[in-house]
Amino acid sequence: MADPDGDDFDVAGNGRTSGPRTPWWRPQSTTGRVALGLAALALLGGLGYSAITLKTFLGQDARFRIAGASHIQATGLTEVSRAEMLPVFGEDIGRNVFFVPLSERRKQLEQIPWVERATVMRLLPDQIRVQLVERTPVAFTRQGHEIGLVDANGVLLTMPPAMMAQHHYSFPVVTGIDPGDPIASRKARMAVYERLLGELDAGSQHLSEQISEIDLTDPEDARVLMPEQGADILAHFGEDHFLERYQRYKAHIAEWRQQYPKLAAVDLRYEQQVVLQMTPGTSAVAASVGDAATPSGENAKPPAAQPVLDAKANPAVKPAASGTKDTIEPAKTARPSATASAKAASGAGSQSARIKALTAKDKAAKAAREKKKRAEAQRAALNAKHKSTTTHPAAAAAQGQ
Numbered sequence: 001m002a003d004p005d006g007d008d009f010d011v012a013g014n015g016r017t018s019g020p021r022t023p024w025w026r027p028q029s030t031t032g033r034v035a036l037g038l039a040a041l042a043l044l045g046g047l048g049y050s051a052i053t054l055k056t057f058l059g060q061d062a063r064f065r066i067a068g069a070s071h072i073q074a075t076g077l078t079e080v081s082r083a084e085m086l087p088v089f090g091e092d093i094g095r096n097v098f099f100v101p102l103s104e105r106r107k108q109l110e111q112i113p114w115v116e117r118a119t120v121m122r123l124l125p126d127q128i129r130v131q132l133v134e135r136t137p138v139a140f141t142r143q144g145h146e147i148g149l150v151d152a153n154g155v156l157l158t159m160p161p162a163m164m165a166q167h168h169y170s171f172p173v174v175t176g177i178d179p180g181d182p183i184a185s186r187k188a189r190m191a192v193y194e195r196l197l198g199e200l201d202a203g204s205q206h207l208s209e210q211i212s213e214i215d216l217t218d219p220e221d222a223r224v225l226m227p228e229q230g231a232d233i234l235a236h237f238g239e240d241h242f243l244e245r246y247q248r249y250k251a252h253i254a255e256w257r258q259q260y261p262k263l264a265a266v267d268l269r270y271e272q273q274v275v276l277q278m279t280p281g282t283s284a285v286a287a288s289v290g291d292a293a294t295p296s297g298e299n300a301k302p303p304a305a306q307p308v309l310d311a312k313a314n315p316a317v318k319p320a321a322s323g324t325k326d327t328i329e330p331a332k333t334a335r336p337s338a339t340a341s342a343k344a345a346s347g348a349g350s351q352s353a354r355i356k357a358l359t360a361k362d363k364a365a366k367a368a369r370e371k372k373k374r375a376e377a378q379r380a381a382l383n384a385k386h387k388s389t390t391t392h393p394a395a396a397a398a399q400g401q
Contacts, residue, residue, distance in 0.1 A: 192239055253266070
């Protein structure tokens, strides 16, 4: 205990102590500090020497050297063969296993189109283990005359036709997936494809089996090719409400085809109405929303007919009086859905503009023909009048006197 008078004694009470002791790692004397520093340097030097010795041993010892390709183990290989994988590790044959750059090899493996994810690890003393997760194709894709595969991320995959037959793939054919487009753009298009098939196949209905081809060139309008008794009908499904529009199509396609044998396409992106498009070159009626139009002239070639039909009622064609053309009864004003409003503004607007341009052209041609006829009639009348007023030269001379 400390003396209240300030005098410190040892335990035996025989003398004054020198003061409180300091920790050993903080010596007060210069000699102690020098000795402690030398000991620390010696310890660090020993640790560094040991590390260098260990590294040299591990790096040069033949027991850690990858002797050949058989020391590269791989799992998950189905579509990717060892012949495609091994070139990634070509530089590592004969190299010490500790000097293999694992992260770089993983990135190189994921550059192989069929590889979605890769894991690379060391297996001591002298092996490399690779685990691959391959991509899963979800659709066929057509590039020109070549048929390939594509996964949900828009990655294009190649496979020999014989191998495709062995896998018994049953997918729709997807177009509009251009290999020159960014991967993000292709992924967005495939997301529309996934939603479409997800809605059609919900509840184990497997309705997508009735689809032969899907055009995803416009990600806001999935255009589906529907085979119908020897003919293909192009159905515009938009970008949502796929099941509802599919059911509407199936409920009315038979009567639409019966009344319009030249039916080529059906636009289903509207809530209450559909737009039917006929094959080009037919003498069908072209009608826009809210009004109807007929071709101008007997030999006129109107654009592809687009009768506007009410999806809740039977689309009826009312014959006009004898000697006139049939007209289609206009339906109520279409109410496009929220997602189709922009598309309707551009698509329907451009179609209406084309119809107006063709109509104006026909009117101008008709006016020119009428003007030419009037000019010819005037010339004929003037010639007739001139002939009726011409007299004999003797009579003309008498009239002159």
